[in-house]
Amino acid sequence: MIDFVEICRRVATGRLVSEEKFDRVLFYPKVKELIQRYGIKADLENLVNQDDGIADAVFHAAVDLVSEVGVYCPDSQRIIELSRDEVLEAVREAPGPCWFGEDKDRKLYPVRKPDSPDIPPWCHIGGGVIYENEDIAFKVVEGIARISEADSISMPTFRRLRDMPISTGSPAGLLTCIRSVEVARSALRQSGRSGMPILNGIPGAGSAVETIAASCPGLGLRPSDGWIIGFLSEMKVSFDALNKCAFLLNTGGRIGPEGGSILGGYCGGPEGTAITNCAYFIVGILVMKGRFQISFPTDINLGCSTTRGVLWGVGVTSQAMSRNINYPFHMLGYCMGGPMTKSYFYEDTAYLLVAIPSGASAQSCAPAKAVVDNHMTPLELKYSAEVIRCAHKLSREEANEIVKRLVPKYEDNLSSASSGKSYQECFDVKTGYPKKEYVDFYSEIKKEMANMGVPFDY
Amino acid sequence: METEEILAKIYDAIIELDEAKTLEMVNMVLNEGLDAIEVISQAMSPAMVEVGKGFENGKMFLPELLLSADIYQAAMNILQPKILEAGGTVEALGKVVIGTVKGDIHAIGKNLVSTMLRTAGFEVHDLGIDVPPLTFVAQAEKFQADVIALSALLTTTMESQRVVIEALTVEGLRDRFKVIVGGAPVSRQWAEEIKADGYGKDAVQAVEVTKQLCS
Numbered sequence: 214m215i216d217f218v219e220i221c222r223r224v225a226t227g228r229l230v231s232e233e234k235f236d237r238v239l240f241y242p243k244v245k246e247l248i249q250r251y252g253i254k255a256d257l258e259n260l261v262n263q264d265d266g267i268a269d270a271v272f273h274a275a276v277d278l279v280s281e282v283g284v285y286c287p288d289s290q291r292i293i294e295l296s297r298d299e300v301l302e303a304v305r306e307a308p309g310p311c312w313f314g315e316d317k318d319r320k321l322y323p324v325r326k327p328d329s330p331d332i333p334p335w336c337h338i339g340g341g342v343i344y345e346n347e348d349i350a351f352k353v354v355e356g357i358a359r360i361s362e363a364d365s366i367s368m369p370t371f372r373r374l375r376d377m378p379i380s381t382g383s384p385a386g387l388l389t390c391i392r393s394v395e396v397a398r399s400a401l402r403q404s405g406r407s408g409m410p411i412l413n414g415i416p417g418a419g420s421a422v423e424t425i426a427a428s429c430p431g432l433g434l435r436p437s438d439g440w441i442i443g444f445l446s447e448m449k450v451s452f453d454a455l456n457k458c459a460f461l462l463n464t465g466g467r468i469g470p471e472g473g474s475i476l477g478g479y480c481g482g483p484e485g486t487a488i489t490n491c492a493y494f495i496v497g498i499l500v501m502k503g504r505f506q507i508s509f510p511t512d513i514n515l516g517c518s519t520t521r522g523v524l525w526g527v528g529v530t531s532q533a534m535s536r537n538i539n540y541p542f543h544m545l546g547y548c549m550g551g552p553m554t555k556s557y558f559y560e561d562t563a564y565l566l567v568a569i570p571s572g573a574s575a576q577s578c579a580p581a582k583a584v585v586d587n588h589m590t591p592l593e594l595k596y597s598a599e600v601i602r603c604a605h606k607l608s609r610e611e612a613n614e615i616v617k618r619l620v621p622k623y624e625d626n627l628s629s630a631s632s633g634k635s636y637q638e639c640f641d642v643k644t645g646y647p648k649k650e651y652v653d654f655y656s657e658i659k660k661e662m663a664n665m666g667v668p669f670d671y
Numbered sequence: 672m673e674t675e676e677i678l679a680k681i682y683d684a685i686i687e688l689d690e691a692k693t694l695e696m697v698n699m700v701l702n703e704g705l706d707a708i709e710v711i712s713q714a715m716s717p718a719m720v721e722v723g724k725g726f727e728n729g730k731m732f733l734p735e736l737l738l739s740a741d742i743y744q745a746a747m748n749i750l751q752p753k754i755l756e757a758g759g760t761v762e763a764l765g766k767v768v769i770g771t772v773k774g775d776i777h778a779i780g781k782n783l784v785s786t787m788l789r790t791a792g793f794e795v796h797d798l799g800i801d802v803p804p805l806t807f808v809a810q811a812e813k814f815q816a817d818v819i820a821l822s823a824l825l826t827t828t829m830e831s832q833r834v835v836i837e838a839l840t841v842e843g844l845r846d847r848f849k850v851i852v853g854g855a856p857v858s859r860q861w862a863e864e865i866k867a868d869g870y871g872k873d874a875v876q877a878v879e880v881t882k883q884l885c886s
């Protein structure tokens with residue numbers, strides 16, 4: 214496979230074009246052409262695709278997209294061009310399953326296949342949500358550590374340092390990135406899960422400087438943790454992201470490229486969203502030297518992942534990738550509904566039932582799109598973990614039948630779904646345990662979902 | 672061709688994103704001596720509204736929205752001189768300076784708002800991402816903007832919206848410009864707290880509120 218220095222060379226010498234030309238003249242028309250070339254058509258009535266032919270067509274279209282368009286860097290205004298042979302080589306040499314964590318919390322993140330009840334998915338829990346202060350963030354991590362289904366965690370961050378609201382890029386912002394790592398690791402230690410891997414280094418980091426600072430050994434992160442590095446939509450990579458890669462490749466941290474195509478944006482509809490989304494996996498391996506991947510397609514109008522078009526793309530991406538690349542990955546869903554709303558539980562279940570039987574691993578879906586401060590609690594995450602832990606027992610066909618009945622339960626109210634209640638409202642802040650009202654709510658809805666056919670373990 | 676027929680053809684050509692045909696019809700309008708203002712209000716603007724609706728309900732995508740905005744602009748470039756010649760005026764609904772605030776590189780929402788404002792008839796100056804507070808102020812002065820639109824996607828960059836307002840106040844310019852804020856973590860409550868003039872939860876609201884602020 215071409216190496217990282219070669220990527221650095223191409224980003225500095227590739228074809229020079231404006232960003233607008235890349236988006237509108239090179240990228241979008243190519244996506245449309247590929248949809249035609251492979252005759253790909255979304256079926257929005259059956260959101261869990263059953264046709265392997267479509268999944269493989271999407272995969273081949275993604276290979277063509279990467280080799281015919283390349284990856285744009287807005288900083289150098291150049292295209293990192295990648296030949297077809299190089300792309301196919303990267304697919305062949307994908308890095309395979311990956312160990313994360315330490316001691317008793319050390320586990321193998323598997324590569325799955327569609328309809329594989331014998332390979333449970335990796336269960337990644339949490340999200341880079343912002344809490345009022347570090348005490349609450351600490352309690353949230355403790356709450357996640359108590360979720361025994363969780364294999365790894367995304368640490369949260371917080372809004373204030375002492376009494377100061379912090380801003381990204383400022384010295385206080387950098388200090389907060391460092392503190393967030395210390396807080397998360399110490400909460401995990403205190404909970405008795407010191408070896409549990411943290412996969413989202415570093416949630417508050419606005420740039421490579423913060424990532425590098427907060428990754429210093431001794432602060433809490435170790436090479437057996439994961440670092441998330443984002444592509445820009447669509448098919449772009451910044452110097453900043455490549456700087457993070459350069460650092461991590463030399464310090465041994467596991468790189469998790471993240472890419473999410475945006476339905477309605479430069480990749481068009483569900484078909485283009487699926488093709489582009491798959492292309493991110495290929496360039497994740499090739500350009501960022503990823504060890505595992507996070508994928509999060511969203512809808513441009515709602516910013517969530519639980520519309521029909523996006524769900525179809527999630528299923529097809531999961532199938533296309535798990536069938537064709539030996540590369541561990543998880544899908545991350547953004548729900549409109551927040552903590553203690555029915556919408557969250559319906560959306561989360563639908564998303565996971567599309568992704569997991571299709572061959573993906575999964576992260577707990579983000580309540581209120583992970584954009585509202587304090588609006589993610591360990592209880593809906595626990596629910597999500599329970600779905601992740603059992604969804605692989607369903608075949609695609611069985612999952613499709615449940616999803617068909619589930620989506621109509623929330624879709625008409627999606628745009629007005631409530632962002633729900635905050636951690637402080639759902640949990641007793643002193644003890645860090647959920648309030649009775651929320652426990653009852655959770656039990657009730659879990660019963661409802663079990664009756665719909667979700668095969669919970671208990 | 673009847674006036675109505677020409678207007679209908681222009682309307683259709685824009686919706687079909689056919690630039691050549693739109694411009695051909697617009698030129699025909701001028702040759703036949705039709706009223707340019709009428710072409711804009713009866714055919715072009717309604718077509719843009721329709722394109723916007725198509726985008727909202729998932730029938731059209733961002734590249735098409737951008738293309739329709741380009742076609743609209745190209746047609747305006749032909750019509751504008753004629754209107755001016757005839758002693759008329761074609762004023763944009765207002766001038767907007769827009770950008771994503773300092774420290775924040777999220778571009779997609781801001782681009783969408785900027786495109787929708789353009790298609791609604793505003794003159795938009797997009798300053799890009801990671802824009803420092805005083806740059807907003809300087810550029811708003813330079814373009815004699817009516818509105819400054821600030822996008823922030825991180826809770827930890829929303830603060831920068833407050834700083835832009837502070838900067839306007841310090842420079843004694845707070846009354847000269849209206850400030851509208853938005854972005855996923857931004858709420859109406861936040862907008863009130865920092866004393867912004869407007870808030871929009873999505874691009875559609877952004878256009879509505881900007882219209883109100885300019886009226």
Ligand code: B12
Nearest residue numbers: 419443583776777778780822825826853854855871873874
């Ligand atoms: C895509 C994305 C990215 C992409 C951005 C690519 C790009 N070129 O823009 C990448 C991967 C680069 C990225 C990076 C990061 N991201 Co980000 N990202 C997102 C994501 C998934 C979608 C945002 C989006 O584009 N939505 C689609 C558009 C159309 O919606 P929108 O932006 O909300 O805009 C609409 C409205 O808000 C409104 N609007 C927007 N601007 C304006 C302006 C005005 C004036 C008005 C009136 C209205 C308005 O109208 C728009 C159209 O309807 C969100 C999650 C989410 N669902 O929102 C996280 C999210 C915003 N990101 C987040 C984070 C933490 C980051 C990083 C810090 C992660 C990291 N540590 O590296 C970095 C930030 C780096 C930086 N310095 O900015 C967090 C923010 C949490 C918080 N509350 O602060 C979110 C919520 C996800 C999460 N919780 O993990 N991200």
